[in-house]
Amino acid sequence: MDTKITQALSAADLSRVIEMAWEDRTPFDAIEQNFGLSEPQVIALMRKELKRGSFNLWRQRVTGRATKHVALRSKLVTRAYCSMQYKQK
Template sequence: MNLIEESRVIEMAWEDRTPFEAIQLNFGLAEDDVIKLMRKNLKRNSFELWRTRVSGRKTKHLKLRSSAVERGYCQAQYKQRTAKSR
């Protein structure tokens, strides 16, 4: 896995609505592998904050997710790009 792919996996893991199954589908990494990647690449405190936040979070696991959650991300999460910023 190259640095760009690792960066994207870390970004997806931080996103509350992106389930681990989406990471596995796109990058072939199971939840345990994502945890190892996060532990390796984050500072200890950042890793612990992340683990606390995602542990048991229903939106991070498709089987626990409510059917009302239709997207893998929150629309407010991404900033709109303007022609100037491209």
């Protein structure tokens, strides 16, 4: 991964990119739109920032997952997160 990219991200932004990459409903396009990181750059970032086992689990989950790619996702999916995800208690 280009170290310039990770240096350009604040700790909070880096954390948010990793969080968005883990979320099943957040497409790579949303990460690119918000942070300017393409899918290969996000993969490289995750490889660099996560432990090897965590990275491998993440790659298995996102590889071919329709919700991570706007072109593959159903037109019925209109939001990037579960409706129950951010409810206040």
